Amino acid sequence: MNILMIEDNEAVCEMMNMFFEKEDWDVEFQTDGKAGLDVFNEDSEKWDMIILDLNLPSMDGMQVCREIRKKSNYVPIIMLTARDSESDQVIGLEIGADEYVTKPFSPLTLMARMKALYRRSQLTKTGDNGQEDASRFDIVTQHVKISISTREAYLDGEIIESLTPKEFEIFTLLAEHPRQVFSREHILTSIWEDPYFGDERTIDAHIKKLRQKIEIAGPQVIQTVWGVGYKFDDSGLNGVVDH
Numbered sequence: 001m002n003i004l005m006i007e008d009n010e011a012v013c014e015m016m017n018m019f020f021e022k023e024d025w026d027v028e029f030q031t032d033g034k035a036g037l038d039v040f041n042e043d044s045e046k047w048d049m050i051i052l053d054l055n056l057p058s059m060d061g062m063q064v065c066r067e068i069r070k071k072s073n074y075v076p077i078i079m080l081t082a083r084d085s086e087s088d089q090v091i092g093l094e095i096g097a098d099e100y101v102t103k104p105f106s107p108l109t110l111m112a113r114m115k116a117l118y119r120r121s122q123l124t125k126t127g128d129n130g131q132e133d134a135s136r137f138d139i140v141t142q143h144v145k146i147s148i149s150t151r152e153a154y155l156d157g158e159i160i161e162s163l164t165p166k167e168f169e170i171f172t173l174l175a176e177h178p179r180q181v182f183s184r185e186h187i188l189t190s191i192w193e194d195p196y197f198g199d200e201r202t203i204d205a206h207i208k209k210l211r212q213k214i215e216i217a218g219p220q221v222i223q224t225v226w227g228v229g230y231k232f233d234d235s236g237l238n239g240v241v242d243h
Helices: 012-021 033-042 061-071 086-094 109-122 165-175 182-191 202-219
Strands: 002-006 028-029 049-053 077-081 099-102 144-147 150-155 223-225 228-232
Touching: 002 012, 002 033, 012 028, 012 109, 028 033, 033 061, 049 061, 049 109, 049 165, 061 077, 077 109, 099 109, 144 165, 150 165, 150 202, 165 182, 165 202, 165 228, 182 202, 182 228, 202 223
Parallel strands: 002 028, 002 049, 049 077, 077 099
Antiparallel strands: 144 150, 223 228
16 A cells, blocks of 8 residues: 555654554655645545544644545545544544544554555546446445445436545445444444444444435435434435435
């Protein structure tokens, strides 16, 4: 992997560099938010993973994440922070981060999450405009088609743009089992391959962003089952769907 790590704690950078070298991963470290963003913008297609601290000089991690997402919807972003409040986690996920790791963290755990996220983020870009042969899709419902190989999802022929790796995985999980209700805990254990010890309501942040992107393409197909979780249902798109 080509990794850009924007982290102002040099001790953390030195520690992670040892682990990256063992994997033979290429990494560039930046200790300033603005400088890190400049490096990303120089060649945004180069990077396979962004490790981003929340508290940075010049420009904080939230701002950097927003700017990165303006240019790339696909590069995986893992945010690191000493904060552990629910509001920080939700904000970080809502602006486009895929993972949220609280310091102090285990380097081995971070490496495992990076590998899992990288596997899920591999994209095959196509020049098609929504007119693919149905045989190329792995999941086909009444209104939705999903290709796992190209990591593309369509609603009534309109592509659902800008899905992050986590949003795509959640949408695929729900659409693969229409009308089946998934609890937040079930979604966490299904999508996050490694043990996840964060607040289950981080799922709500991903669902919120996913719904916003679905609405651009067409009617809402993800429903809330109060007190339980979420389900996919496109069988009654003309009905009232709770947001």
